[in-house]
Amino acid sequence: MIKVHDFxxxxxxxxxxxxxxxxxxxxECLGLIGGSGVGKSVILRSLIGLxxxxxxxxxxxxxxxxxxxxxxxxxxxxxxxxxxxxxxxxDSMTVFENLAYPIREHSxxxxxxLTEKVLSQLQQFGLQGSEYVYxxxxxxxxxxxxxxxxxxxxxxxxxxxxxxxxxxDPFNTKKIQExxxxxxxxxxxxxxxxxxxxxxxxxxxxxxxxLNGRIEAQGTLAEVKSESNPLIKKFIDGEAS
Amino acid sequence: MPFVxxxxxxxEFYGGLTLLFKxxxxxxxxxxxxxxxxxxxxxxxxxxxxxxxxxxxxxxxMVMALQFGVGLEKFGGKLYVPKLxxxxxxxxxxxxxxxxxxxxxxxxxxASEIGSMVVTQQIDAIRAMGTSPIKRxxxxxxxxxxxxxxxxxxxxxxxxxxxxxxxGAYELDLDGNFYLLKILSTVTLKDYFSGFFxxxxxALFIALPACYFGLTxxxxxxxxxxxxxxxxxxxxxxILVGNYFLSKLFWIIGTVx
Ligand SMILES: Nc1ncnc2c1ncn2[C@@H]1O[C@H](COP(=O)(O)OP(=O)(O)OP(=O)(O)O)[C@@H](O)[C@H]1O
Ligand SMILES: [Mg+2]
Numbered sequence: 001m002i003k004v005h006d007f008x009x010x011x012x013x014x015x016x017x018x019x020x021x022x023x024x025x026x027x028e029c030l031g032l033i034g035g036s037g038v039g040k041s042v043i044l045r046s047l048i049g050l051x052x053x054x055x056x057x058x059x060x061x062x063x064x065x066x067x068x069x070x071x072x073x074x075x076x077x078x079x080x081x082x083x084x085x086x087x088x089x090x091d092s093m094t095v096f097e098n099l100a101y102p103i104r105e106h107s108x109x110x111x112x113x114l115t116e117k118v119l120s121q122l123q124q125f126g127l128q129g130s131e132y133v134y135x136x137x138x139x140x141x142x143x144x145x146x147x148x149x150x151x152x153x154x155x156x157x158x159x160x161x162x163x164x165x166x167x168x169d170p171f172n173t174k175k176i177q178e179x180x181x182x183x184x185x186x187x188x189x190x191x192x193x194x195x196x197x198x199x200x201x202x203x204x205x206x207x208x209x210x211l212n213g214r215i216e217a218q219g220t221l222a223e224v225k226s227e228s229n230p231l232i233k234k235f236i237d238g239e240a241s
Numbered sequence: 242m243p244f245v246x247x248x249x250x251x252x253e254f255y256g257g258l259t260l261l262f263k264x265x266x267x268x269x270x271x272x273x274x275x276x277x278x279x280x281x282x283x284x285x286x287x288x289x290x291x292x293x294x295x296x297x298x299x300x301x302x303m304v305m306a307l308q309f310g311v312g313l314e315k316f317g318g319k320l321y322v323p324k325l326x327x328x329x330x331x332x333x334x335x336x337x338x339x340x341x342x343x344x345x346x347x348x349x350x351x352a353s354e355i356g357s358m359v360v361t362q363q364i365d366a367i368r369a370m371g372t373s374p375i376k377r378x379x380x381x382x383x384x385x386x387x388x389x390x391x392x393x394x395x396x397x398x399x400x401x402x403x404x405x406x407x408x409g410a411y412e413l414d415l416d417g418n419f420y421l422l423k424i425l426s427t428v429t430l431k432d433y434f435s436g437f438f439x440x441x442x443x444a445l446f447i448a449l450p451a452c453y454f455g456l457t458x459x460x461x462x463x464x465x466x467x468x469x470x471x472x473x474x475x476x477x478x479x480i481l482v483g484n485y486f487l488s489k490l491f492w493i494i495g496t497v498x
Contacts, residue, residue: 090363101370
């Protein structure tokens, strides 16, 4: 379970979050939506301690992570996969090395088992044949899939998706949707940050709509849509159509 | 207000640098150590800088021998050239010029590489996967400089003196054997160590600010360029200014011992 309570965050004199609270139940997929720059990525980053809130509490899997230092965060980070907006692949390593990275760092799997695991993961993401290629030689959509494949190597219990479908073609978008749904069916808890309303509608159980540093609306899709605020309607319909 | 801002920035920089240094020391001796990454960096810093460092050393040694030779000849002091040049190389020019060249080559490389990793979120990814950018990125670079710079300097000292020997023998018409003997009989271990110990400080002056400026890039590639420039400028200034104080320090230590 993920709990965010009274989250405040500012950069310089710019107040980004003025008290955001929400919860994500085990096995649930929460959609975090809102205009560009409302601070969706900031919340996601804070959930694994990449950013420290100015005030408020964040709890993951029963552990309050606010206030933990880098070393203490390792255990949480092993359980939580973060899908970066831009892939965030290591450009000095091959695709194979990228996928092997989390395993090499955190477990003592032997090379043969590791190779097998990486190759089958690549296969699963439709990336077979690109293991010895460097990320820069791949298309944007492929890089994105490598990023997701890498994040899934550790069989995470929580997944934070930052715009996983942005810039993907309909076919790949569909594949990502299926992946999210598949992981959900295995009990993975996730938060999906996206501008892609069809995807949000397809995979999310609930939505949280952020506006001006606060939660403007939350609930099921129907509940959020029935909000009186015309901005929300416009956001959802505008992006959906 | 610009005055206040200036001191604010200075404090932030030195504070950040100190914290980074503290973390490097702590993390070097705890947990996982990446030997392979260290060897990669030693190759980058040490082996690949060698040609640049040796060319610098040879030409510096040659030009000093020439200038001193021509200058001192008027006073009949040409015979002091080997002694003078050897001392200057060992105590000052060897360590300082080597470090400056490495600062330019390596400092710039560190800052731009790390800065780009920040911009493309690779540093975030390292952290997000429960690993440490200090351990993977900073420590191998700092240690590589600490290991490579003394060795580079030692090679520069030798090549610098050979350069001066060559000029002494062929341009100043001094006997080559005499020249070599003069060098070997003048310089003491104390002279060598005075320069040698400085290089450990210089290694830190190169690696720490470079890593710091790289890591503190926040957004955008333009800032990577600025970080690169800062790494070279600050590293070089710290070497040059630090050198005076270190020379003085080692001179005092030398007289006590
Ligand atoms: N490290 C930082 N330093 C300064 N400001 C920052 C930093 N990170 C984020 N911000 C600011 O916080 C605000 C929210 O950023 P964030 O990246 O979370 O937006 P977002 O909702 O993810 O937008 P998008 O949908 O475009 O990705 C932005 O105005 C941004 O300028
Ligand atoms: Mg974002």
